[in-house]
Amino acid sequence: MGSGRAFVRRVAHPVVRNQARLASTAQGQAIKKFINHGDDTPGLSCKDYSKTLHLPRPPIPPYAKVTEIAEAYSERTTAALYRQQWEERKDKEFFILHDGPPYANGHLHIGHAVNKILKDIINRFQLLQGKRVHYSAGWDCHGLPIENKALVGLDPSASPTKIRQVSRHYASVSVNIQRREFEQMKILADFSDPWTYRTYDKEYEIRQLRVFQQMVKKGLIVRRYRPIWWSPASGTALAEGELVYDDSHKSKSVYVKFPIKREDMSPELRKGFDSTLLEDLNFLVWTTTPWTLPSNMAVAINEEIDYVIARGEHNIIIAADAVEPLPDKMGTSLGSDILGTKYHHYYQKPDAPPNPVFSARWVKADSGTGVVHCAPGHGADDYFTMTSAGLLEDHPLVSPVDGKGEYTEDILGHVPHSRLGGSLIGRSVQDKGNEEVLRQLREAGRSIHVKQIKHKYPYDWKTKTPVITRATSQWFASIADVKEKALKVLENVKFHPEAGRARLESFIRERSEWCISRQRNWGVPIPALHDIATDEAYLSAESLDHIIPVLEKHGIDYWWEGPVEDFIPPHLQGKNLRKGTDTMDVWFDSGSSWSLLGNLHGEKQEGGPRISDVCLEGSDQHRGWFQSLLLTRIIAAAEGEETAPYKTVITHGFVLDEHGRKMSKSDGNVISPLAVINGTEQKSKLPVYGADVLRLWTASADYTDDMAIGQNILKQSAESYRKLRNSARFMLGVLAIPNKGPVDQLQSTKPGMGLIERWIMDRLYQTERTCREAYERYQFHRVVHALTDFSTISLSAQYFSFRKDAIYCDAQDQTRAAIVTVMKNLLHVYKGLLAPILPLVAEEIHEAEQKIIRASQVSRAEELTLEKRLNKESVFMQPWPVVDSAWEDTEARETMEILLAIRSSVLGLLEKARAGKGLGSSDEAVVYLADASSGAAPHHVFQLLQTHEPLLSTVFGTSYAWTTSQIPNNTDQNAWEFTDNIEISQCPLTITVRGSPKTKCPRCWKWTKPSKDALCERCTKALM
Template sequence: MLRLLCRSSAGSQTLVRWARRSQRGGGLLLHGARSCTSSRRCHGTGSGEVNGQPAENGSGNALYRDSVLLPKTEFPMKLTGQKLLDRELQIQQECGFADLYSWQRERKAKNKFCLHDGPPYANGDPHVGHALNKILKDIRNRFEMLRGRQVHYIPGWDCHGLPIELKALGDLGTSGLSPLQIRQKAREFAEGAIARQKAAFQRWGVMADWDQCYYTFDGTYEAAQLKVFQEMHSKGLIYQDYKPVFWSPSSGTALAEAELEYNPEHVSRAVYATFPLVTHFSPGMESVSVLVWTTQPWTIPANQAVCYMPNAQYSVVKRADNSEKRRAELFLHLFPLLGSLLEGGICKHPTIPDKQVPLLPANHVTMVKGTGLVHTAPAHGMEDYSVASQFKLPVECMVDEDGTFNELAGPELQKLSVMTEGNDKVISMLKQCNALLKEEQCVHSYPYDWRTKQPVVIRPSKQWFINTESLKDKAKEALQKVRVLPESARSSLLTMLDRRTYWCISRQRSWGVLIPVFYHKESGEALINKYTVSHIAQLFKEKGSDCWWELPIETLLPPEVKAGAASDYVRGEDVLDIWFDSGASWAAVLEGTFESDSRADVYVEGKDQIGGWFQSSLLTSVAVRNKAPYKSLVVHGFAVSEKGEKMSKSVGNVVDPDVVINGGKGPTEPAYGADVLRWWVAESNVFSDVQIGPSALSSARDSISKVL
């Protein structure tokens, strides 16, 4: 990419050698320097002579042309279309791009540099987000190499999980397929996606040993992951419990916070409902009801309490007669009431005859929204569950895994979807018993399954959890020693940690790393200890995790468990959350790599990993090693359209990196080559969202032409 001017053949050869080293060392972009191949010497001594001979009359142009030695090159001034692509591939091959990583690993270097690759998800074709991330990493790696450091960079892929399983099965579903059959199809799908992504990363000029990558479905990786699991379990950080989790009816599994995306345009049918008071706190309150507001009316049948704020000032009001008040003035104020006076109060449940529920104080109640009196259904809310734990309230689940009411909800509601007709029915029941004061549409942020794009519900389930509450302080302390770029991302990391009291790590799927637990057939008690986990880890290392189904349970149980007891147990079927998969990558890839400190110098990922890989890696590493797995974090923005919009196929603003390089249909999608894609990354402010489109790409091409 550099035009070299030489005054002699000796100088020319020196610069050619430098250019070749630049080609091999890989500067910012793909192409190497243009080389000067001329060996002619300029002997001109001044005006009127050319190579020591007098200039001919009328050859003034020749005077200047022949008296200055200019470099000659086989590179044309401008390449377009297929010729450009052929030349790029030729340069990659002849300059040994594929050998660059191995070459720099073999040279002696006093200092080392490790960029740990966050594994992209093996569920589809390479996209422009991959390009932004991988090229940015490559620029950093090449910069450190040019500084004389030995670079450690092992590319990896996240290979398990629900999205891969769903795509692999397509319209087949899981009906009639064994876990091993599902896993085989999922593995084949993941391997195909990995091959396509790997080929793209190589074409973009990313420096790595592409024959030595890590994959989360490899037995050695799974074994390292189970070692982390065993360490955390032995410390009491991993436990099994029955509590509310985010549940996706569309996926049929529990989800972690990192697997949610919040739809700010979700529309709910919010209601104001009355709970008649049984306890009378003062004269004039014989026919008073407490008024609650909720955006999820379907949870009212599961109500176990109404919570209040002890120090808040409430009001006893009377509904205004429309004939004497304007419609906007719905209530007439009677007298104030301090929240603490509600202590010990009892209400009637609005839709279940003869059921009474207590009034309870709670810290999570606020006056920001609603009425300051919170309908509490412990089975369907995290904060509600905390209240239930404190006051020993029942946690009854009225919702099945498919998102429909079960028999506990009663015959009127059973089999109805809680988010649609079930919700409508509950509102109708409130009307019938005169408990519905008002209904309104509420547009608010609501959690959706990040893959199916469907709403989730909160429902209790017996799952495996990590007690992140006990890890928070250590994680925050470790994070203070980490350099974060941009610094503003640090507060987001800390906020995410604060919000996470526990982490659900079990999934009800087939494609993943099995949780190494056995259950007693009669009691249901879990059998899991250091012997069982270590034994399973060794089997996974040797045979892969498919052996969980392939081997008899007598082989899966370790010698420390008597062989005669094998018939009393069944193997568990839950798999680990993929964020635990990828979060343990430091143990599988970095551990034992360096003599003194097995931390990476840097993790470089998009801002979505603040609540994902950055956090799961931090929590697992702190739990096992009391330190962060990284010395610094670089958090970059997303690739967006030139209008700043999120890319969407339906909108038609998706930029395909393959089309950027090789061209598309028509003159509006020319073949830019890989240099333009790399230049786009190099010149962008990656700490904000990065715009890409025809204008940005054309500008990058023009910039490259100027350098040439």
């Protein structure tokens, strides 16, 4: 037979004979008609026969009343369940999923729902594995967006204390809104304050300051005046992780001449070119930020690139392979020959010394002119390169731009004419100031060509506005010395998807410093003291030893409210000091959250904070929370004790509409998670789907990529939900049928079961194993696919169809009891497989199952066993329903593959009979299977069919099915007949379907009753 699937090949067209209509209906309709209208069969009336059938009694309605289900089971499967497992499993293995806190700003969007539901599926699966699950939901509560909301309506002169008070209130309101909305998604968590965290909690802030103190103690926190990303819209410094890049940003680029005097040329440059070319010689630079030209301090070239002098109205030096070369290139010189040359530019004072030229490897000939304008006060690359070259040791940075992005009066200290500098003061460098620089250069004849270009440019991630680079005094965490340690510990971390590893590693490699200071009021203060006269900052582990206890006693707001004297440590007494006004980067806030795991719901952990088993966030958090969480833990750890804060990192994509477009209110394609759960009366009306449909949609998508949602997609999820629930409903209905037979002798082991039961138990084994492996690998879409396939095909379309007749009509003997026992096993495992994704449905099934078991007439021994298994209030306090490998049955699987393949051909012939109006119900038909092989002995496949001949009519859904060496002639010339020839696993078969020669039994509606009898033989025995 082999181990592969049965192979079917059709070898001839079906033969069609005379067709005559035989009136009937499908089995379900027949039973209804049978019960309601009676029958002509002598003896008992149809109503009397109906009372003898064992019809299912489903304890749950056919259509889920999602609102009522949520009300009935929410507490049982969410907060109460979380507290119960936490208290009852103190001796069990921990599973910790550390929550990356969402920002406490308004209502939740669909991305929040995806994130929380994915986490919840993981936690619920681990709970079913017997673990003690720790999940403390959190909120990120500081930062600019909340402060901006607080400032609306406040007096511009409002004190920091007032701003913080209003900000805290707004964040608190948002937390409560999101708390209630998360609860509607049926998350396994207690969202009340004692079980959750907020970054504005006093205990959290003090813990964060302790982490900060460890970094200060190691000398990794420094204050520097250097260029940083700055958001004029937000009025604060930004870290790299707070930037987003717009590929369609438009800037005005300009080519500008920097004149070179003969006495400032290097000897090599003078020797390399004709003296006439050295007259009126200029460097030609190209820049997309003309506003930085007044702050120019050097030009960079590449000493390994060839440069030329291009003759024109002015002679200019550019790279030989420049992207936009000018005509009349005269002579060539290596970049190294130009080093030592100096130049002047338009915005220098006449008596100012010329500016230097230096070499940088990042200068390329295929971008611009190969000569790069450097303003280290407005560019990090310029700053670091010039610092390394020693060019800034005796020269302060030039950065005459304020926090609003406007030129300041400081420009007058560098620009030669007051009319030039004066016309720039107060103008925005991103707008009018930039235009004024271009005008001045054009009128002075210093610019050659201005062109608007579209290019990639950084934006503030919160305000979605362009940023600038300006030099300010900021606090930095130095990570240059810890990067390798961070990369080393990542080797022991698993990533799903694996591509996340390279992404996180690349962001870490690119960083050398982390700007952690922000110029805002709503945040955790950087508790530094400053000399009032010199602005010298004092921040040390010793000073923090004094300051942190003060804040721990009075609260963080005391930094703004209390007198400076309370914060001055003994070793600084006598100095005239003020408190610093900078607050910490919000990424430092949330990045310190690993320290929470040292105290799990009041249980202090020996050895310090535990490592989270899983951290799961959006893919954008590689540059955000995943990175800050890792870096703060590595920096704060004792030498030699560095570990990653997580064992597994999981990332998900973003949610798009069903056409693949980004969701936007202006496009009207936004779908809120609460609208899916509770429905909406808006233009794009959604029905009340409930939390389980939202969860099923989430689990169905491959979250490692972007996901799509829309009305059509949600309809598909709702239909899948209905089918999954209805399979359980049918099994519950079967179990609810009162048992009157010898149920104390139920056979639930493989030797006592027939082929069909062995096959469905093998399918259950395969499905449970597939689902378990997929849950363990966080591949929830595979779980949904396996469950849907098992429910709609293996159960509904096959097993239930095969066994309905026996359940309804057979005597309550051991054979039927074995079927019921299998149904019990199926249901018990099925609800467990569903539970992590559909907790409400699982609880509904579980409660109904409990009630059936308690009400059933089973032996006392079995009742005690079952109640012991099911007496827990929630389905999640049961163990995971592992199906023993003893149920794996290759023989049953391969045999049923052959029977199911033949069944497909039989169903095709029956459908043709219906189309020809010769057949109503499949019960009216009989099937003949003939061995069409030419061998002397029957083919081994045909021998298999002969062995299982009693089951063939059950599998085909007909009244009879026979195997035969030759199909008998049809003696009724008016009867219909359909024939087909197929080849299955190299066995040629002839299949013929005809009308049954017998009549319809008024009890079971099978066409198996001899005309003179009241009932068929099977029903007669059932009623004895």
